[in-house]
Amino acid sequence: MMHKKQIFFVGIGGIGMSALARYFKLQQHTVAGYDLTSTTLTHNLENEGITITYDDNIERIPKNMLKKENVLVVYTPAIPEENKILTYFRSHSFEVVKRAALLGKITQQYQSIAIAGTHGKTSISTFTAHLLYQSKLKCNAFLGGISANYQSNLLFDKKAAYTVIEADEYDRSFLHLNPKIALITSVDADHLDIYGSFMQIENAFKEFAQKTINNTGVLIVQKKILQKIDWPHQAISYSTTEKADYQAINTNYSDGAYNFDLATPKGVFQNLKIKLPGSYNFENAVAAAALAIEAGIEEQELRNGLATLKGVERRFQIHTNKEIIYIDDYAHHPAEIEACIDSARHAFPGKKVTVAFQPHLYSRTKDFHTEFTKALSLANYIYLLPIYPAREKPIDGVSSKIISNHLSKSKHQLVSKAELIEALEENAPEIFISMGAGDIGFMVDDIKKTLNKHLT
Structure with missing residues (x-):
């Protein structure tokens, strides 16, 4: 081909x-x-x-x-x-x-670093790509988001030592890959229209992990799921909160930045800093640092790379940070929603959080409407938009109402996109988060303009 x-x-x-x-x-x-x-x-x-x-x-x-x-x-x-x-x-x-088969074919030409997991793939891939690209190692990268450092989802260098890719579990696409270094961030129930059960999802991730080990590769796994699932014994761990092979220690958060040391199998890397708020940004940066160190980055290169990280479009992307804080995020799974709201509360303590959520896929809404309700309830107020169907046709009886039915009536309302803008014109939130993997991302400019009216 x-x-x-x-x-x-x-x-x-x-x-x-x-x-x-x-x-x-x-x-x-x-x-x-x-x-x-x-x-x-x-x-x-x-x-x-x-x-x-x-x-x-x-x-x-x-x-x-x-x-x-x-x-x-x-x-x-x-x-x-x-x-x-x-x-x-x-x-x-x-x-x-298929796209996945072609990507697998391309990456056979290079040593690849593959990031898998039901959450966090895009951020960790983009962070890793930046760390390596600004170092002497360089890299190629096929990203699932637009890097704020490079305004692109592709990085390319003919002299690159590695190619960074996202290992997408949808449709078992990641089984086309044979990584030299792989990282698994999370394994949660998702894409049940493809897998049928969580056990089948778990088995697919285990197969991906074993392919890495069979390729004499390095396997890195987030500590919490390393403890829950029986991975190959060669796996090494990372964490920001628990004892792990790669562990953030002496962490201090202030003025929107994390200052920390990183304990690693190669010693302690001291005085590291990332200027991105949000606890899940911090964990993803530690994961990226672990990958970069395993790839051979030098300590000062790592320090410089972390300090210059600008993030990823639509991944806890802060658009206004004044009297009204506006964050846009790709969160479309209950675990991602929970992590996003928790990150906002950690970054901006004491403020009320208002979210606008656009469910993505009828099947996901059907499978996880109870979990969506629980995650969204962490916010002070919720605007719930109609389901974005993407590739799917409607399912009888499935709409945003099956989430709404279990939310407190005083804490939410069902709205169209136009009605959301009208509501924001009337009420100024302290923190506002737009969430979803559908076309809610196209509303960012209109939301910013509307919120800015409250500041004039």
Whole structure:
């Protein structure tokens, strides 16, 4: 598949797909693609010379992408089976591959660092990529978010020692990978439409872990789940709160920054600092530091890299930090919501937290509506938006109401996106968090403008 010089991406606007598109464009391939909607990301891809159509019509396929012997077609499982463009390529015997399979093929050319887990993959991958890229080691990186340091989801250096990738558990995609260094952040019930049970999720993570060990690789696991699940005995641990192989010690948080020492198997790295608020940002930075140290980063390079971390778009991203604090976050699983709210309370103690949550997927809402209720109840007030369906069709009886039914009536309201803006015009929250993996992320500018009206 790698020898073909023309590549068409079906679902090119996805964060993982767009990183691959950028990579092949840098490799002098001709790249084009389809996506359902135009976004800032697809606009940037077009500015980089990539042709994109937003019309699911085979007549919109570029003429130079119609010879099957010259073209590789890449798709994401988020694309529905009835997509006309994907159906055309399949029915005309084009070589069609999943994004995960292509990523696995690319990373065979490099020593890879893979970050797996139901939460935290994007932040840790992006942090790790920055630590290595600014060091003498350098790296390539395919990221699931936009790095605030580089304003991109792709880093590339021909002399790179490693390639950093997210090991996505959805559709068992991470089993295409053979990492040299792997880290597992968390293993929670999710994607039950794919796995069916938590035991099957756990088994998939164990298989990923064993592949790393079989590849004579290094396996790092968050301490809490190292204790809960029977991992390969070679696994090493990290934590910000418990005794671990990589452990933050002497931690002090003040003025939005963490100052700490890091106990490691190679000794104690002293006087480290990250200027990102939020307790889960801190834990993710410690995880990234463990990966970078295992990869061979020097102590001063690590210190410099941590001090210059700017974070990731939509991962506890603080947009206003004055009288009203506005945070936007990708949280779409109950455990992520809980971590986000806890981080906000830790970073800004004593303030009331208001959240707007857009559930992502009918199946996830059906499977976890009780857990969503419990997590959201940690906030002082909740605006609950309609479900963002993404790749799914509606499920009878499943809507945001099945979460709402168990929330205190005085603590929440069901709203449309327009009604959310109207509510924020009337009431100024102390801390406001927009949460979700759907199109709530496109509301950030409107929310900022609305909240800023209260400051004039």
